[in-house]
Amino acid sequence: MAEDEFQSYGYPPAPFDVEDLDRYRIGGYHPVILGDMLGDRFEAIHKLGYGSYATVWLCFDHQADKWQAVKVVAASHSDENSSELSMLKHFQNDSDEELEKHHICLPRDNFFIEGPNGRHLCIVMPLLGAPLEDIWREGHDNFVYRHISKQLAEAMAFIHSRGVCHGDFRPKNILSKLKDVEHMEFDELMSRLPRTGRLQVPPPNSDMEGPGPHLPEYIYPCSALQMDTSSIDITICDFGEAYHISDPPNFTGIPQGYAPPETMLSTGPLFYGADLWALGNTIAEIRLGAPLMFDGGIYDYLENLEDMLGPLPEPFRSAWIELSTRMDPGVRSASELPLTEPLTMTTEAMAAYREERLKYKGYEGLYDGNGHIWTDRTLSKEEADLLLDLLQKIFKYNPAERCSAADVVAHPWFDYEDYVPMMDGDIWDMHAEMHGDSTEFPTKYDYGEGGKAVVANVPEEDQEMSSAPQALEEEDEMAPQTYEVTEDPSLVASNQQVPETPSSELESPNKDSEDVFFEAEVERAVILAPPQQHGILDLILDWVAGFARGLLPRLYDGPMSLANFCLYP
Secondary structure, three states, X not given: OOOOOOOOOOOOOOOOOOOOHHHOOOOOOOOOOOOOEEOOOEEEEEEEEEEOXXXXXXXXXXXXXXEEEEEEEOHHHOOOOOHHHHHHHHOOOOOHHHHHHXXXXXXXXXXXXXXXXXXXXXEEEOOOOOEHHHHHHHOOOHHHHHHHHHHHHHHHHHHHHOOEEOOOOOHHHEEEOOXXXXXXXXXXXXXXXXXXXXXXXXXXXXXXXXXXXXXXXXXXXXXXXXXXXXXXXXXXXXXXXXXXXXXXXXXXXXXXHHOOHHHHXXXXXXXXXXXXXXXXXXXXXXXXXXXXXXXXXXXXXXXXXXXXXXXXXXXXXXXXXXXHHHHOOOOOOOXXXXXXXXXXXXXXXXXXXXXXXXXXXXXXXXXXXXXXXXXXXXEOHHHHHXXXXXXXXXXXXXXXXXXXXXXXXXXXXXXXXXXXXXXXXXXXXXXXXXXXXXXXXXXXXXXXXXXXXXXXXXXXXXXXXXXXXXXXXXHHOOOOOEEEEEEOOOOOOOOOOXXXXXXXXXXXXXXXXXXXXXXXXXXXXXXXXXXXXXXXXXXXXXXXXXXHHHHHHHOOOOOEOOOOOOOOO
């Protein structure tokens, strides 16, 4: 039976996220259980992930004596002319260093295995970390979101410069890089993997004693290595849908949430603009914490699209009219509507929705559309304007009008700075920083001139002052204490209030002190809040204040939520 011919075993849903057991059939997945030896060389130790046409396993390479990842492709998609192997040949003139620099991950090796479901291509990859969709949900500094987004744009610009489109550019195919894991000791590596367990696969029917030859004996939940994510670099992988721009397809398997209208409505070959659309969706999802487009039916997709970009133009309009007529001959006749009216709602309804949302959400000025994105994250108005400008350049109905990946890389949004830069000799108000001032968010400082971190040096002998709330309350009545800022590559200071000391007498603090509340990172410096003692009433008041701050962006022109986010000019 061909892999695309659906066959259901009738299993109920598993209690955790695993691959669809119905894909274990002739032409489908290869059944793998932990301990299996793939290609007489790679021992399967842990399941890292799965997709529509492959499972991915953490393996120990007994020949090279290191850890690697092996992707076992479904038999129906396994051949020597697969897109991933074609891309490997296409980029063969680019060195590993060049690919690494531009955040591209290609197969290291490949081989074939025979199994009960057919002949399977196995692709050997470097061991990578969690997918991007897991990383941005953890919550990071705003700088990290822009840092990751720029790496994505750089990767796409490099791919396009080689005459190739990725075809499936989305968070699931963007993984974090790991350092120093290939030769890690077994026990240490296992300590970085969560305990996942396994589920025994019962016989598909009562006449069988086991699951049969096409199914695995056990299935396992998948998880990535738990590594430090304070400094995140990503890499683009899974070129299974990639294509040469000289031979573009009319369709790829990219999910609806990242697919452009030319894919959804099959209006012609796909070019660079299709990749750009997916990049824009991915960047928006990273920064806003929510996707711009949601998976659903084609009508939901078009309604979301018109919310953002306005009435559907040609040739998409005619394609949708033809498609909707085939799906439902009794559907409202869209062919008689003027091009200025949306297909999924009336112009009056769109205007009413917009007026109602702007009344409560704010952010006037650029929008005549109706679309909005609900997000827990807030952006300053300056950053929101820059991000909106970038997305408006990407999200165009006409693929030829979308900006290039190189244009995205050069956009000023990536250079937006959340931190207040301080230079050598600047004065830092420690009192205001420790006890709060009139600003909503704590001030954060970046590197000074020449790329060196700036720091207020505090003498060690003054770090032992009491941290009791009473002492802090008394200090609140004192005049603000200031310290001269000097350049220092390590951003370290005490977390307690200290008397003012002449800059000539200041010394570097003990970096091993448990009281340190400053942290230095490779490219930025972030000031963290000092530890304080809180009672139950304090916690309740903090929660109320936090809830109120969440409402304030809708009431004043300050840091704001993109709750009424629309790209329709």
